[in-house]
Amino acid sequence: MSFNSKSNYEISKKKVGYVPRIDATQETYDALGFMSGLEVHQQLLTSEKLFCHCPAGIFHEHDDYNAELIRHMRPTLSELGEYDGTALMEFKTRKEIVYRINNENACTYEIDDTPPFPINVDALEKALEISLLSKLNIVGEVHITRKQYLDGSIPAGFQRTAILGVEGELELPSKKIRLIQLSIEEDSCREISDVGHVRVYKTDRLGMPLIETVTYPDFKNPDEVKDGCDYIRFLNRSTGNVRTGMGAGRQDVNVSCRGGSRVEIKGVAHTKWIPELTHNEVFRQWALLQIRDMLSANLNNIKGWKVSSVGVKDILSILPELEEKETIIAINLPGFKGALSYFTQPGQMFADEISTRLKVIACIEKPNMAHSEEFESILSEKHWKLVQTRLKASKEDSQIIIWANEDDISTAIETVEERCKLALTGVPNETRKSFEDGTTIFERVLPGADRMYPDTDSAPIPLDDNYLNNLNKNLPTDVIDNYKILKEWGVNEEVYTYIFSKNLFPIITKIVDKIGVNPKYVCAFFGHEVKFAVGHYQGPEQFNFERIFKLFKYLKSKGITFELAEKMLPELIMHPQMDFESILTSMNFKKYSKKEILSKLPLLNEKFSEGKEIISNIKRKNWVMGKLRNIAIGNIELTDLSKEV
């Protein structure tokens, strides 16, 4: 009976016990030993970058640059005097990193040709306020540290970063979450492209001040992770110290299953993606553990396991997109039958773990790889037979074929062998790149703690008690306290997210306290009407929510009922310079007294009744209300009017 990779995939998916998230319960996650923690990154709202005087927040299109330069990142020795194996392998392939520089937002500091200027004090202060709010133990002296990155995302090869506080605690509505630390750091480059041996970055975002809040792995299910992340973001926003908008907040999500390893899902832009990503990751790890167990049972010699490879260009010259200078090799994976097509994530199998590594480490792009357990192979059965014969493969083996430049071949074989060997031990520590559909792919090997060393270019910065006490005086109230107040007011939970994400609580309390509007009404107004209007009408600039306070104040002073506010919103958003008076004029609003409006009732009632024998009171009421609605809004509360009708 011939091997069917499709059914192998389905069977393995069942074995893993994969269920869609909607069908998963706490028991599902407890059984897998779900564990997750967060690293929440948030850009600070400052005018300048962290270690130079370039403006922060000025961005450019990919092609809008003034100069380009090239760097190669070289692994340096670790603290233990060893090179990181994968880092060295990556170096061997000589990735050429190209940086695009725009004179408007990058100087010689960003590209590591000028030493750092003293740290941006405004950024430090804003980050400290958030640290205090996060109940962290604030350090006595800030030490700038260099954190190595070999991917090129920072031209120096390291990021300047510093711890401001350790061991904090956040009280979420459902549980308490412990914080490991909060650091201030410089943001990295934005990637433009990464093809073959060339990776291109732009430097506009590079060096912008950023904070990173790191939690303990206290989250026990995917939704909890999202809630925790939202909470941290709301807390950051409650200070008014942070940037908002695309890319201003990003998180790395650490996940593991029981017996698995810490895997970091990098740069998740939206918290709403977190549940699906963490759900799939915990199952992926579970699947990798099963693959390990399966291989352990099948292989005789785990320690001495290795691949064999041969050139097969002569038999496979039919491959698509094959270039003349490329060679083709076939790699035999002894005893791996059934492993390559083993389920790992929705739409992915173990072979994808290998191909994504090949791209990163050996610079080999798909589709320059084929394997013997693909659902649909580009090779015919006959060709596979020829390859297997040449490899002297047994029935228990599986094969991979790679076509690439001669120079990349040896790294490619090493990469395949290394990933397969890692499969024999379980889940490799790695960082993974996320996709909107909730799946992930390999990004790089997870670096250890040994990549930190002191920045000899910067002096330590003392933080004395007086300074911190002064900062403490100006802090906003805790998000959790605000949350409790909203509950007390009886505000519907569905509007909480909007209120906290836009940091509206201070404006809401101002409207409630100073104008005396019903809090539940104000919250609903923001959570529904304002949210809708801001989402549908485009103004020349970002809407300033403070205008709503002024609007309510104006309406009250004119004796106009608040119901008119909703109607005024579109104009308010589209024309932020327009005064309230003019908005009302443009809406044809006319002031009527209650008496004037009520005086129209008899006539309307009469009109409705004309020619009708039986009069439904409800129908009458609706009809009359409809007729009066336009002149009533703003002049009389509709509920009051309804009673009169």
Place this chain on the structure above:
Amino acid sequence: MDNDIFQGYKGEALELLKKYKVRVWGAVSAETTRGSFEGTVLPRSENDDDKHIVIKIITGYNIGIDTRTILSMKETGYKKANYKIPEKDFPYTKGLPKVKLFGTGGTIASRLDYRTGAVIPAFSPGELYGAVPELADICNLETEKIFAVFSENMGPKQYLALAKAIGKEIKKGVDGIVIGHGTDTLHHTGAALTFMCQNLPIPIILVGSQRSSDRPSSDAALNLMHAMKAAGQSDMAEVQVCMFGPTSDEYGLLHKGTRVRKMHSSYRSTFRTIGDTPLARINREEIIPIKKNYNKRRNDKNVNILPYFSDKVTMLYYYPGMAPDTIDALVDSGYKGIIFVGTGLGHVNKELYPAIERAHEKGIHMFMTLQTIWGYVHMFVYDTGRDMMAKGIIPAGNMLPEVAWVKLSWVLGQTDDPEEVKKLMLTPVNDEITLREPYNGYLVYQGGVPEVDEFIKDVHK
């Protein structure tokens, strides 16, 4: 013993460590008014204050604890860092050139001690091989540490020692010599060695790094590879400085020791040949000559070592309104030679004339060089120039000020005779004065000019 246990700590911080019996490298748990902190106590930099104790926390970061907030501390363990660069035997490859590396204390290859922040230089062939394995494909390497000083402390004593060591090495037989050197005074040493080591049969390559080699983007490894290649394979038997061409990791430039100058405090591409083009471009594959005429490599060992240096030469950077007593003071202090660095074509103000005359009468050798860096001294254009020549100041052509200082020191180490001094000074050993300035010898681009900006965009800087 105290010093060892409490490395770098003083005052309040030291007292606290002693009180709670906590040592440097001890695992500590501290209770403070700001909460508790745990980590390993690190040595403190001597120049930092006595109000903080530095610890490395478990995530690898360093933080300081304010001593005034400490309520109690406890040492819960101890692990002293023992740091060593790994050594691997530098492989011998038959057929590759034999290159000698002289160490002077510059950190061409080094590793930062994560814990202390101190730079630990990698120097033995084994250490270098561990750090830059590609070197083994270029040459067979031997190393010798001649002394260990920072670049700014390199001076006459070191020039003499280096010149003698080069002479000895050439006699022993070697294909090329590389000198690892801090970058600040690389060009001074380049000039000194050019004058002291004449009729060279092999290349002498000075190399440094603008970014220490403990960072992934360092220029050190590539500079070192280029230097080894130039020393072992180039046929240019001159004293050269080998450093980055552009700031990109693309190619290096080989500059004559007498025409090169450090032109930016921190750029990787800081070294430029002034008033001429560099000797050659170099990358990992090839050496591409730029100049057609140079001293060729030979098989003999007939180097001429001239280890002379007078420490009675000084430089005077002129500024408007400079008073004559500045010169008088130098003369009275016993200086025998003065290199003037004048304005424009080589000028100083009239108020200095009496002092210059006095110096001349006392037999002080005076030469004029330029603040403009580029161009020739020309003292016939204005009367002031002619006056000054009459008063004994000799124009030094387009010799760079630093080079003129090195050369006059070297000359006065040999003779005191005015005519002989003048002749030696104005007869170039190796292009310290050139007869012509090619049109691409002076290039200082001005940003903002459209065609320059276009060039900058197109070509990797």
